[in-house]
Amino acid sequence: MPVLDTDLVTKLFRKSLIVMSLSLAACGGSSGVDQGGDEPIREPMVESLKAQTDMPLGVAVPAAYYDYFSNDILQRPDLQDVVVQHFSQITAENIMKSSYLQPAQGVFEWQWADQLVQWALDNKLTVHGHALVWHSQMPTWMEQFDGDAGQWQAMLDDHVSNVASHFNGKVVSWDVVNEALSDCASANDSYCGDSAATYPYRNSVLYQNLGADFIAAAFRAAHQADSSVPLYYNDYNISANGLKMDALITMVEGLLADSVPIDGIGFQMHVDYNWPDITSIRSAFRRAAATGLLVKITELDLKMNPNGQNSRFTAAMAEQQLERYQQIVTAYLEEVPSEQQGGVSFWGVSDADSWIPHHTGHEDWPLLFDQDLKQKPAIEGVEQALITAQ
Ligand code: XIL
Numbered sequence: 598m599p600v601l602d603t604d605l606v607t608k609l610f611r612k613s614l615i616v617m618s619l620s621l622a623a624c625g626g627s628s629g630v631d632q633g634g635d636e637p638i639r640e641p642m643v644e645s646l647k648a649q650t651d652m653p654l655g656v657a658v659p660a661a662y663y664d665y666f667s668n669d670i671l672q673r674p675d676l677q678d679v680v681v682q683h684f685s686q687i688t689a690e691n692i693m694k695s696s697y698l699q700p701a702q703g704v705f706e707w708q709w710a711d712q713l714v715q716w717a718l719d720n721k722l723t724v725h726g727h728a729l730v731w732h733s734q735m736p737t738w739m740e741q742f743d744g745d746a747g748q749w750q751a752m753l754d755d756h757v758s759n760v761a762s763h764f765n766g767k768v769v770s771w772d773v774v775n776e777a778l779s780d781c782a783s784a785n786d787s788y789c790g791d792s793a794a795t796y797p798y799r800n801s802v803l804y805q806n807l808g809a810d811f812i813a814a815a816f817r818a819a820h821q822a823d824s825s826v827p828l829y830y831n832d833y834n835i836s837a838n839g840l841k842m843d844a845l846i847t848m849v850e851g852l853l854a855d856s857v858p859i860d861g862i863g864f865q866m867h868v869d870y871n872w873p874d875i876t877s878i879r880s881a882f883r884r885a886a887a888t889g890l891l892v893k894i895t896e897l898d899l900k901m902n903p904n905g906q907n908s909r910f911t912a913a914m915a916e917q918q919l920e921r922y923q924q925i926v927t928a929y930l931e932e933v934p935s936e937q938q939g940g941v942s943f944w945g946v947s948d949a950d951s952w953i954p955h956h957t958g959h960e961d962w963p964l965l966f967d968q969d970l971k972q973k974p975a976i977e978g979v980e981q982a983l984i985t986a987q
Contacts, residue, residue, distance in 0.1 A: 653940030893939030
């Protein structure tokens with residue numbers, strides 16, 4: 598049983614008051630509209646985040662592919678400096694997904710990912726591999742693959758074994774299967790749409806061709822190609838949707854009962870400044886840890902403008918973001934025993950590169966560094982959480 602730390606409780610209580618008052622300030626009461634505050638946003642001077650923890654502290658970085666992705670980290674020394682200074686691990690934001698690694702059947706394009714991985718290794722950064730099997734960012738030939746279940750499975754196994762073998766010795770962990778679960782609350786949920794028949798799984802091209810068997814098969818193929826690194830199942834909204842978490846736990850327990858080589862659960866954690874509530878987040882971490890598997894935050898970012906209600910990022914919002922980052926990282930460090938902590942990774946370095954505005958359709962400021970790669974107050978929230986846990 599953890600001992601109750603009264604100092605910590607007092608501190609948390611004080612912090613929750615600050616969060617409440619900041620929420621009101623930032624939201625203008627209940628309207629959620631930015632009502633000003635002209636004071637400048639302060640710029641912290643955190644020396645190095647990674648120096649405050651032994652667990653992997655990661656970040657997703659963009660790399661180029663032919664003439665795509667003009668924000669390629671390999672062309673940006675300023676971005677490289679920030680990554681090396683503060684993080685111990687990278688995830689390729691896109692370049693290791695199937696559409697880039699195998700754009701035509703049997704044609705593997707390694708050079709782009711290889712350059713990125715080499716840069717990481719040269720700079721003493723580890724690499725978390727992302728992602729072997731995912732229904733999205735799949736090459737068209739794979740999506741439209743014409744074959745029976747046996748042929749489909751052989752085609753997927755071939756992708757997984759080629760990729761996991763190629764990076765054997767170079768990556769330290771893999772997201773093996775990404776987003777295989779449905780977001781429905783039940784098979785009868787109206788939100789379920791065409792996923793009703795496949796509940797609790799996502800009605801993806803993978804499920805349509807293979808049922809849920811593709812999940813176990815992917816882990817087996819990955820393990821065969823690289824048995825030395827932890828293999829993760831990765832998904833989103835599992836800290837918000839208790840029913841999705843139920844489905845995840847049932848799935849994981851089934852895989853373990855069948856001796857499938859799964860080692861960890863990845864929480865994407867694309868969350869908002871006020872959603873999900875911290876109780877749900879803590880409960881989800883606790884439940885994942887109770888499986889005995891590793892638990893990793895794989896893609897943390899924090900929307901400050903989820904509904905497009907804010908036209909700019911104010912000093913009050915910056916402090917609110919600090920508190921929320923601190924709250925989430927603290928929850929992870931407290932709920933997941935240290936020997937099960939796979940680490941925390943952020944989905945991008947600077948607000949300028951974040952996928953969130955493209956995803957939500959409006960401006961946002963979800964990350965630890967601003968458009969000019971300057972530190973935002975948020976970075977202090979993460980640093981404080983790491984220091985407190987030491
Ligand atoms: C996103 C990238 O950040 C974008 O650049 C790309 O256009 C789409 O994919 N869950 C995942 C990530 O597992 O791979 C996604 O990354 C974000 C959601």
